[in-house]
Amino acid sequence: xxxxxxxxxxxxxxxxxxxxxxxxxxxxxxxxxxxxxxxxxxxxxxxxxxxxxxxxxxxxxxxxxxxxxxxxxxxxxxxxxxxxxxxxxxxxxxxxxxxxxxxxxxxxxxxxxxxxxxxxxxxxxxxxxxxxxxxxxxxxxx
Amino acid sequence: xxxxxxxxxxxxxxxxxxxxxxxxxxxxxxxxxxxxxxxxxxxxxxxxxxxxxxxxxxxxxxxxxxxxxxxxxxxxxxxxxxxxxxxxxxxxxxxxxxxxxxxxxxxxxxxxxxxxxxxxxxxxxxxxxxxxxxxxxxxxxxxxxxxxxxxxxxxxxxxxxxxxxxxxxxxxxxxxxxxxxxxxxxxxxxxxxxxxxxxxxxxxxxxxxxxxxxxxxxxxxxxxxxxxxxxxxxxxxxxxxxxxxxxxxxxxxxxxxxxxxxxxxxxxxxxxxxxxxxxxxxxxxxxxxxxxxxxxxxxxxxxxxxxxxxxxxxxxxxxxxxxxxxxxxxxxxxxxxxxxxxxxxxxxxxxxxxxxxxxxxxxxxxxxxxxxxxxxxxxxxxxxxxxx
Ligand SMILES: [Zn+2]
Numbered sequence: 135x136x137x138x139x140x141x142x143x144x145x146x147x148x149x150x151x152x153x154x155x156x157x158x159x160x161x162x163x164x165x166x167x168x169x170x171x172x173x174x175x176x177x178x179x180x181x182x183x184x185x186x187x188x189x190x191x192x193x194x195x196x197x198x199x200x201x202x203x204x205x206x207x208x209x210x211x212x213x214x215x216x217x218x219x220x221x222x223x224x225x226x227x228x229x230x231x232x233x234x235x236x237x238x239x240x241x242x243x244x245x246x247x248x249x250x251x252x253x254x255x256x257x258x259x260x261x262x263x264x265x266x267x268x269x270x271x272x273x274x275x276x
Numbered sequence: 277x278x279x280x281x282x283x284x285x286x287x288x289x290x291x292x293x294x295x296x297x298x299x300x301x302x303x304x305x306x307x308x309x310x311x312x313x314x315x316x317x318x319x320x321x322x323x324x325x326x327x328x329x330x331x332x333x334x335x336x337x338x339x340x341x342x343x344x345x346x347x348x349x350x351x352x353x354x355x356x357x358x359x360x361x362x363x364x365x366x367x368x369x370x371x372x373x374x375x376x377x378x379x380x381x382x383x384x385x386x387x388x389x390x391x392x393x394x395x396x397x398x399x400x401x402x403x404x405x406x407x408x409x410x411x412x413x414x415x416x417x418x419x420x421x422x423x424x425x426x427x428x429x430x431x432x433x434x435x436x437x438x439x440x441x442x443x444x445x446x447x448x449x450x451x452x453x454x455x456x457x458x459x460x461x462x463x464x465x466x467x468x469x470x471x472x473x474x475x476x477x478x479x480x481x482x483x484x485x486x487x488x489x490x491x492x493x494x495x496x497x498x499x500x501x502x503x504x505x506x507x508x509x510x511x512x513x514x515x516x517x518x519x520x521x522x523x524x525x526x527x528x529x530x531x532x533x534x535x536x537x538x539x540x541x542x543x544x545x546x547x548x549x550x551x552x553x554x555x556x557x558x559x560x561x562x563x564x565x566x567x568x569x570x571x572x573x574x575x576x577x578x579x580x581x582x583x584x585x586x587x588x589x590x591x592x593x594x595x596x597x598x599x600x601x602x603x604x605x606x607x608x609x610x611x612x613x614x615x616x617x618x619x620x621x622x623x624x625x626x627x628x629x630x631x632x633x634x635x636x637x638x639x640x641x642x643x644x645x646x647x648x649x650x651x652x653x654x655x656x657x658x659x660x661x662x663x664x
Contacts (some may be wrong), residue, residue, distance in 0.1 A: 139306070141403070148397030170336065177324045180331040180398045180515055205518065208411035210403055215387040218403045226412055226516045236516040238402045260401070268401050 135243045136221060139144055139214050140258035140270050143217035154181040156195045157198040160265040166255045167234050168199045169193040175232040200255035201274065202229040207239065207247045241272030252276060279545065279664035280663065284361040285491035285498035286659070288318025288484030289621045291549075294446050298379045298478040308339065309331035309375035311479030314438040320486045321496030325484070327369025327428030329356045330376050330613075334557040345369070353616025353646040354655035358486050358504045370487050377480030380471060385662045389476045394492075399456070407465040407473055407511035407563065408651030409517045411534065414467055414564035416519040421579030425467050428563040429458035431585050431598070432472045432605060435560055438592070439602020442633040444479045447606040458563070461558030472563040472605035474615075481610070488663055499624045500659040502641070503545030512651040519649070532568070535645065535654030539573040542658045548641060550575040553658075555626045555642040556596045557619040560603035565592070565648045572654070573643070592634050600626065600634040623659045626656030 150158045160167035169178040176187035181193060191238055203255070205226040211221050223239040225247070239247055253271040256272075260266045290313030292306055294300075301309075311333060315322055327346035328337045337345055346369040350356040360372035382389045388405045390442050390494035416421050433453040440451030452469065461470040491498035509521060521531035529537055543549055550573055558569050575596065576584040590598045601607040601622045609615045623642035625631050641660050647653040 141401075146400040148401060152396065154397060189524075201405070206416040207411045208408050208415060209348070209428070210408055211462065212388070212464045212465070212468075212470075214403050214405040214408075222403050224402050224404060224408050224412065226518060234516045234518050236399055236402055249415070266401075 135245055136239045137244055138223055138242060138244055140238070140268070141218055142221065145217045147266045148264065150264055153183060156273040157181050158264070158266065159160055160197070161257055161266065161269055166200055166269055167195050168229070169232065170196045177231050179233040179235055187190055192204070192215065199230045202227040202253055202271070204239070204247065204249055204251040204253055205234065206249060209244055211248065220232070225253070225271060231249055235269070237271050239268055239272070240270045246273070277607055280365055281361050282664050283488045283500040284364045284485055285488045285500055285603060286624050287486050287491050287494045287498050288314040288320065288494060289315050289624045290482050290636065291444070291618065291621055293476055294444070294479035294610060296446060296477050297337050299385060300424060301379040301478070303378045303381060304332060304335055305392055306478065307375050307482070308336055308381045309602055310377050310482035311336040311373055311375035312469055314375065314482035314484045315494060320371065320484065325373045327360065327363050327372035329360045329374040333375040334376060336373065336375060345361065345447040352613050353614045353618065354504060354644065354657045355506050357483070357485070357547055357617070357620055357657060361501050364485055364487055368633065370490070372485045373482065374485070374617070375480070375482035376613045376617065379478040380513060381611060382476060399514060404513065406513070407468055407649060409513055410565065410648060411468050412517050413519055414562070414567070416563065417532070417568065418467065421582065423582040424447035425459060426455055427468065427567060427582035428472055428518070429469070429587055431590065432458045432563040434590050435599045435603050435663070437607045438600050438634050439606020442602050442607060444632070445602040445607040446475065447602065450606070457469040462486055468562055473603070474561050474609045475606070479608045479610035479614055481614050481616065481619060495629050495663070497532045499627045500660050500663050502548065502664050503542035503658040504657040505541040506655040507534050507536070507538040507653060509534060509652040513654065517650050519653065531652055532649055533572045534652065535569060535650055535656055536572045536574070536646070538654060538656040540590050544654045546658045546660070546664065548658065552641050553596060553643045554639040555600060556590070556598045556634045557600065557623040557626070557644040558598055559616070559619055559646045559648060560599045561606055561650070562650050566598055567603045568649055569645060569654070570639035573656070597634070600636065616646045617655040619646060620657060620659070621659040627659055627661050
């Protein structure tokens with residue numbers, strides 16, 4: 135068993151593009167944002183030009199509650215590069231607003247993960263040329 | 277209207293030597309060796325080729341001075357075979373060479389292979405690579421249906437044993453393997469142990485297609501394309517691999533079943549169904565993907581794939597033997613594209629009856645596939661001995 139923590143090594147960091155800049159700015163401000171369609175109300179992530187439900191380009195950025203539950207997970211022992219400390223636990227989280235995000239689980243033992251586990255976002259300062267704050271998720275109580 | 281590929285046949289196939297490292301080769305030279313091998317296998321000369329598919333095949337086009345010729349840059353497996361067949365069916369070319377190879381591009385193994393690592397901003401920082409992407413799909417299936425690591429291990433052991441007895445496999449003679457051997461190998465990305473995963477290696481592969489009217493005069497028994505299809509949901513390894521990812525056009529189809537539409541189209545075009553398939557040359561990036569494919573293509577019901585692979589059908593002598601040369605787990609995984617053609621190569625060899633190991637007796641229909649759920653695409657090709 136080991137305690138899961140954010141990665142601190144020289145991991146690959148995002149290079150935000152024109153569509154995703156508001157997302158990463160939100161992370162910098164401690165807010166997880168997603169896009170919502172002004173025509174049909176559906177949520178969209180990853181950042182896109184088109185609504186995932188109706189292809190409208192009429193999208194707005196809104197703040198997420200930051201809360202969700204684990205949809206699927208894996209625990210990695212053979213790291214993608216030596217910069218990653220193992221084990222780490224990639225997760226897909228279904229957010230309360232109905233969208234999905236890929237992240238890593240932190241703040242618990244590596245064997246405490248399960249589908250349906252309630253989680254909440256936290257942000258970790260990685261820095262780099264784009265001053266990146268990465269969203270991670272830790273367990274929460276109902 | 278007749279069958280779209282009635283006038284097309286696969287007449288030449290060739291794998292070069294496959295190895296963990298092919299000393300003295302680079303990607304161009306190993307692909308050229310494959311190209312020459314496939315042309316010779318067909319009983320043809322380079323000058324007979326008037327169409328090529330793939331960036332490396334175009335180098336063959338230049339070196340052998342067979343231009344002017346039709347060319348496509350399509351490079352990744354079954355879609356390239358379908359495109360070559362379409363070129364012949366449409367009269368754009370008479371005889372098409374498809375060739376690829378990889379050597380020397382990945383020999384520092386501290387990191388996973390470059391083709392397994394995404395660069396996208398929403399996945400890379402979380403340590404994602406192919407094993408983790410596919411593991412997220414497998415874990416969801418386990419949660420929904422109770423699919424077990426034991427059933428996955430049985431798939432891996434079966435495929436690895438096919439490679440064990442294949443003198444041409446990179447891991448020839450490394451077995452035999454039991455499911456326990458798989459379960460006792462070190463964990464890579466839960467639920468996948470090392471032996472649940474594809475390897476990395478080097479090699480070249482090529483095939484030649486020509487007009488069916490000419491195929492009968494050539495060296496080997498022609499093999500026909502009974503049907504094919506490709507299902508894609510978007511770029512691989514850039515977005516969360518969500519099992520339930522759906523689309524607005526066909527809400528009944530989700531990413532967890534990717535390949536179902538392609539298989540339905542291929543079976544409809546062939547006038548066949550799963551029970552007609554004698555050889556399942558299914559792509560095997562991870563053991564779970566075989567379980568998933570049997571469900572996606574309709575060999576069994578949803579959630580029944582784990583029990584299905586344990587029922588005696590996938591082994592040599594079973595009704596639907598899988599990945600008979602050892603696949604990417606044991607035969608070869610030569611980089612980003614080579615192995616995506618090798619299910620087709622093996623399917624052709626099975627229907628010709630020329631496999632030196634694990635030959636399926638009297639095989640009439642082979643189902644060849646590529647891709648997988650973690651990559652958000654699956655391609656399907658049905659091969660047969662009879663002209664459609
Ligand atoms: Zn919309």
